[in-house]
Amino acid sequence: MIGASLGAAAYERAPEISGILAGAGPVEDTRPARLSAKTDAILTLSGIGIAFGGVKALSDVDLEVKGGEIRAVIGPNGAGKSSLINIISGLYHADRGRIAIDGQSFSRVPASRLARLGVARTFQNLALFGGLSVRDNIASGRVHTRRASFVEHIAGLPRARREDARIAEKVDRTIAFLHLDTVADRLVATLPYGLQKRVELARALVAEPKILLLDEPMAGMTATEKAEMAGFVRAARDRHGVTIILIEHDIGVVMGLSDRVAVLDYGRKIADGTPAEVRTDPAVIRAYIGTADGEGI
Numbered sequence: 482m483i484g485a486s487l488g489a490a491a492y493e494r495a496p497e498i499s500g501i502l503a504g505a506g507p508v509e510d511t512r513p514a515r516l517s518a519k520t521d522a523i524l525t526l527s528g529i530g531i532a533f534g535g536v537k538a539l540s541d542v543d544l545e546v547k548g549g550e551i552r553a554v555i556g557p558n559g560a561g562k563s564s565l566i567n568i569i570s571g572l573y574h575a576d577r578g579r580i581a582i583d584g585q586s587f588s589r590v591p592a593s594r595l596a597r598l599g600v601a602r603t604f605q606n607l608a609l610f611g612g613l614s615v616r617d618n619i620a621s622g623r624v625h626t627r628r629a630s631f632v633e634h635i636a637g638l639p640r641a642r643r644e645d646a647r648i649a650e651k652v653d654r655t656i657a658f659l660h661l662d663t664v665a666d667r668l669v670a671t672l673p674y675g676l677q678k679r680v681e682l683a684r685a686l687v688a689e690p691k692i693l694l695l696d697e698p699m700a701g702m703t704a705t706e707k708a709e710m711a712g713f714v715r716a717a718r719d720r721h722g723v724t725i726i727l728i729e730h731d732i733g734v735v736m737g738l739s740d741r742v743a744v745l746d747y748g749r750k751i752a753d754g755t756p757a758e759v760r761t762d763p764a765v766i767r768a769y770i771g772t773a774d775g776e777g778i
C-alpha cells in the first residue's frame with residue numbers, strides 16, 4: 482500500500498500552512514453559467530491557480546466531481562490539498578480559474594453563501610465549541626436556516642417555536658445516524674478525539690449538504706476509529722446521496738473508500754482515476770517515494 486511506503490522524506494518537503502487567509506471579502510461572479518446538460522458533474526474546477534508570495538500552491542488544476550461520488554484528493558505534504566478545499570469553500574480566493582457548484586459558476590466562491598449553495602465542510606484541526614454540548618454543536622450547523630428574528634425567539638412566538646422543533650428533529654436524526662446518542666448531552670471538550678471528529682462530521686451533515694468537503698477526517702484516529710469514520714462517510718453517500726470530497730493521508734482508507742482519486746504534487750494534478758489506476762501510476766509512485774520503480778503501492 483502507498484500508506485505503508487510513504488517515507489518521512491516524501492511527507493516533509495513543504496512547510497506547514499501559516500493559517501493566513503488569502504484574499505478580501507467574497508465577491509460573487511456576476512455572470513452565473515448553467516452547467517451543460519451533458520455532464521453530471523456537481524462540482525467542476527477549471528484551471529485553478531493560487532500562489533502565496535513566491536509559492537505556487539496550485540497551478541492550473543482541473544477537477545470534476547460527479548454527483549453522489551466519493552472523490553479523494555491526495556498528495557504529499559504541501560501538495561496543495563487544503564488550498565483546494567479552501568478555494569472550494571470560499572476561504573481562499575483563487576488567482577486563476579473558475580469553480581462551478583451545482584450549476585453556478587464562480588471565480589470566487591462566496592463563503593457567506595456556502596451553506597445555501599449546499600456545501601458543508603469539516604476542518605483539518607477541530608473547529609468545535611468545546612464548552613457546548615454535542616447536541617448544541619451539531620445544532621450550530623443549521624444556523625443558516627433560521628428565519629425567525631431574535632425577538633420572535635425571546636418571545637417564544639410560533640414561528641420561532643416551529644423552527645426550533647424542526648432543528649431539534651434534524652439534530653436528533655443526525656445524532657442517531659452517527660451513533661452519538663449516548664454522548665449527546667456531554668460537553669464536546671470532554672470527549673475523546675475520535676468522537677469529537679465524529680461530532681464535526683455531524684455538524685456538517687445536519688445542514689443536509691449536497692456536497693461535503695472533508696479535510697483529513699481520520700487524522701489522529703486509531704485504526705478502529707478510522708474504520709468507523711469510513712463507514713459513516715460511506716453511509717452519508719449511500720443513504721443520503723451526499724457527494725463527498727475527501728482529503729486524507731491514510732492511503733489505505735482512501736483507496737478503500739473512494740470512487741476516484743486525484744493526486745496533487747507541488748500544486749499540480751499529476752494523476753486522476755480509480756484507486757486501481759492511481760495506485761499503479763508511475764508519476765504517483767515517483768511523487769510518494771521518489772522513484773518510478775517503487776514497490777508496494
Ligand SMILES: Nc1ncnc2c1ncn2[C@@H]1O[C@H](COP(=O)(O)OP(=O)(O)OP(=O)(O)O)[C@@H](O)[C@H]1O
Pocket residue numbers: 495496497498499500501502503533536537538556557558559560561562563564565
Ligand atoms: N494561507 C497560506 N499562507 C501562506 N502559504 C500557504 C497558505 N496556505 C497554503 N500555503 C502554502 O501552499 C502550499 C500548499 O499548502 P497546502 O496546505 O494546500 O498543502 P497540503 O497538501 O494540504 O499539505 P498538508 O498535507 O501538509 O496539509 C504549501 O507550500 C503551503 O505552505
